[in-house]
Amino acid sequence: MKYIRHKIEVMKAVALVTYKEWSAYRTHSMVSIFVGPVYFIVQYFIWTAAYGNRTELNGMELSQMITYFGASTLIGYLTMDFADWNLQMLIRTGRFLTFALRPIHHRFFAFSQKVGHRVLGLIFEFIPCYFIFTLLFRIHMVPKHFGWTLLSVALAFLMNFYVHYILGMTAFWFTQSSGIRRVFDLLSGVFSGVFIPLVFFPMGLQKALFFLPFPYMSYVPVMVFTGEFSLAGIQMEIPTIVGLQGIAVAFTILLSEVIYKASIKHFNGVGA
Template sequence: MNRFKHNWLICRSVAEVTYKEWSAYRTHSLVSVIVGPVYFMVQYFIWTAVYGGQATLGGMDLHQMIRYFGATALIGYLIMDFADWNLSMLVRTGKFLTFHLRPVHHRSFALYQKLGHRALGFLFEFLPCLLIFILIFGIDMRPASFPWTLVSVMLAFLMNFYVNYTIGLTSFWLVQSGGIRSAFMLVSGIFSGALIPLDFFPHWLQVTQLFLPFQYIAYMPAMVFTGHYSLGGLELSIPEAVAMQGVAVLVMFGLCELVRRRAMKQFTAVGA
């Protein structure tokens, strides 16, 4: 119990400091309030034209499609992560040494930072865009099940963090992981479902996504939001889908831990 309380105090302190630090740059978040709705508006016009007079596409009608993209946009604000870039910078400059000597595990520290950063994003990005989607676009943004959607978004938050942190760990071998980071962002943008629902991909590619981390970052929480999940011929109830997402997060955590331990053997404090 004392250890849990100690970790909680560290988590709260790091999150609060990060929140205050990034509050000085909250105009950056306000830019997202413009970019998000513009991107959504583009998607709205594109899919309205694609549907034409058709009732459904990929098992979704136009109303469901609009809600899906509204959900992915809002979820993106909640789970946005920069752990890979930050870790790469620390390794490249040698500043990781200061974290390596601290009693707090750097991965935990980075996670606590993300909590503070996304708390700011919730206030200055998520809530304004939610109001814009509801009041201006007239979109029904009520989730099919708020508790399950909340759990799914939390799991997506962790999945995105562990994946990005693992990408950042490659810096211990490459020093500069910018190329891998850029390639991953491109692949993730396509196969996470943020640009197009995964139902539109070929069947074999949909099945492949069940074993990759991308769909658990955006597609699955968005489908949990809409109340129906199916991919690659697999249809699951919302509790089953969230359970599968939880297992995927545990697997990703295990992979991240394996890479981290190997990375620590490579650590030479370059630039320190």
């Protein structure tokens, strides 16, 4: 218990410092108050035109589609991650050496940073946009299963962090991994369901996505929010898909540890 309390205290301290640091640039976060709704409006007109006189497309009604993109935007504010950028910067400049000498694992430090950063996002991005969607656009932004949605968003939070941290560790081999990061961000945007629901992809690809991390980063929590999950023609109960998401997160955490132990052997302190 003493060890756990110590970890919690360290996390709170790092998260608080990160919150204060980024709050100095909170106007950057507040830009999302405009970007999010604009993105939503674009999606609204696109899908309204796509539906025309039809009541549903690929099993999704227009109202569900509108809720989907509203929830996708809000959940994105809570789960977005920058661990890959931060880690590759530390490795490239040699500053990672200071963390290698500290009595705290850098991954835990980076996770604590994300907690503080996303608390800032909750206050300056999520809450304002939530009221914009509900009061201005009149969208019913209340999850059908609040508890399962909260758990799924928490798992997506973890999945986003560990996947991006794994991506950042490629810098141990390549030093400069910005190109890999850009490719991954594009793939993530497409295959996590941010740009289009995954049920619109070919059936074979939908089946393959079950074994990739992308759906568990956005699509799954968004569908849990709507109360119905379907992919590759398979409809799952909400507890089942959240359980599957939990297994995917656990596997990613273990993979992260394995890759970290292999990666640290390649660190040569470039730029230090």
